Amino acid sequence: xxxxxxxxxxxxxxxxxxxxxxxxxxxxxxxxxxxxxxxxxxxxxxxxxxxxxxxxxxxxxxxxxxxxxxxxxxxxxxxxxxxxxxxxxxxxxxxxxxxxxxxxxxxxxxxxxxxxxxxxxxxxxxxxxxxxxxxxxxxxxxxxxxxxxxxxxxxxxxxxxxxxxxxxxxxxxxxxxxxxxxxxxxxxxxxxxxxxxxxxxxxxxxxxxxxxxxxxxxxxxxxxxxxxxxxxx
Amino acid sequence: xxxxxxxxxxxxxxxxxxxxxxxxxxxxxxxxxxxxxxxxxxxxxxxxxxxxxxxxxxxxxxxxxxxxxxxxxxxxxxxxxxxxxxxxxxxxxxxxxxxxxxxxxxxxxxx
Numbered sequence: 328x329x330x331x332x333x334x335x336x337x338x339x340x341x342x343x344x345x346x347x348x349x350x351x352x353x354x355x356x357x358x359x360x361x362x363x364x365x366x367x368x369x370x371x372x373x374x375x376x377x378x379x380x381x382x383x384x385x386x387x388x389x390x391x392x393x394x395x396x397x398x399x400x401x402x403x404x405x406x407x408x409x410x411x412x413x414x415x416x417x418x419x420x421x422x423x424x425x426x427x428x429x430x431x432x433x434x435x436x437x438x439x440x441x442x443x444x445x446x447x448x449x450x451x452x453x454x455x456x457x458x459x460x461x462x463x464x465x466x467x468x469x470x471x472x473x474x475x476x477x478x479x480x481x482x483x484x485x486x487x488x489x490x491x492x493x494x495x496x497x498x499x500x501x502x503x504x505x506x507x508x509x510x511x512x513x514x515x516x517x518x519x520x521x522x523x524x525x526x527x528x529x530x531x532x533x534x535x536x537x538x539x540x541x542x543x544x545x546x547x548x549x550x551x552x553x554x555x556x557x558x559x560x
Numbered sequence: 561x562x563x564x565x566x567x568x569x570x571x572x573x574x575x576x577x578x579x580x581x582x583x584x585x586x587x588x589x590x591x592x593x594x595x596x597x598x599x600x601x602x603x604x605x606x607x608x609x610x611x612x613x614x615x616x617x618x619x620x621x622x623x624x625x626x627x628x629x630x631x632x633x634x635x636x637x638x639x640x641x642x643x644x645x646x647x648x649x650x651x652x653x654x655x656x657x658x659x660x661x662x663x664x665x666x667x668x669x670x671x
Contacts, residue, residue, distance in 0.1 A: 337619035430628050
């Protein structure tokens with residue numbers, strides 16, 4: 328069986344819109360690099376490299392969602408929970424760039440589109456959901472697993488809608504936008520369930536083995552950690 | 561030391577998934593590809609035979625001739641070996657590039 332391309336190919340979205348999204352992606356990644364510097368320390372940096380490598384591996388594992396249709400993990404939610412939103416977006420981007428340059432997966436011209444959808448939009452949606460859900464759910468492996476599952480489903484569908492937006496702006500074929508939106512949303516709910524199961528299994532495993540390495544358990548607290556730390560200063 | 565053990569363990573899992581499990585992944589078009597093919601009819605060799613769909617506009621990848629294109633290694637005929645080795649290489653390259661980037665970006669203040 329041949330493993331095939333998994334991301335937006337060249338030619339699906341026209342040149343000008345692809346170029347605009349290269350600018351969007353570069354600007355978004357520049358913000359992420361700036362913000363990531365505060366999060367990255369000697370402990371998080373190697374962990375983030377591992378998260379990127381793990382997402383690359385799992386993206387190769389297409390699972391069947393319908394007869395003749397498969398899906399794979401995008402990784403936004405997993406990355407947000409394990410290494411935080413800024414570093415997480417950079418992890419997913421690293422994977423997409425390696426896939427594009429080395430494995431000819433995801434068009435070179437489409438790299439801005441793919442990074443915007445999966446690394447920026449998908450991760451941002453996941454971040455909002457994870458931060459909100461961890462206010463309600465307990466901060467233990469069970470709560471973290473439930474958070475990963477729910478945030479994955481919604482995050483994947485939101486990322487898929489990024490493509491629909493790009494198609495609306497610069498699609499090269501005359502097709503019904505509502506038809507595409509419906510197909511994309513329907514399939515990606517199923518893919519999101521698959522992603523949710525993988526992400527939940529992964530974060531629960533890490534939370535059991537090394538809870539100190541889970542960003543979400545350290546950072547998404549009800550009160551910012553700095554307010555309590557200042558007392559002794 | 562525990563930290564190193566976790567990293568090594570995690571990498572081994574990633575290598576196992578990309579190197580072995582990947583050969584058993586579904587070969588069906590993924591969600592996006594499925595949407596791109598909607599509206600067209602295909603023959604047994606997957607060539608478009610009619611209709612209108614996004615896939616008709618799909619261009620060749622600029623790096624389609626790269627030795628690792630489409631998750632295989634050019635010149636290796638055994639699919640399992642080809643897919644598996646390309647996956648192992650991908651995991652190692654991603655870890656090196658990502659890890660290297662994050663190591664350079666990290667805060668230097670010792671806490």
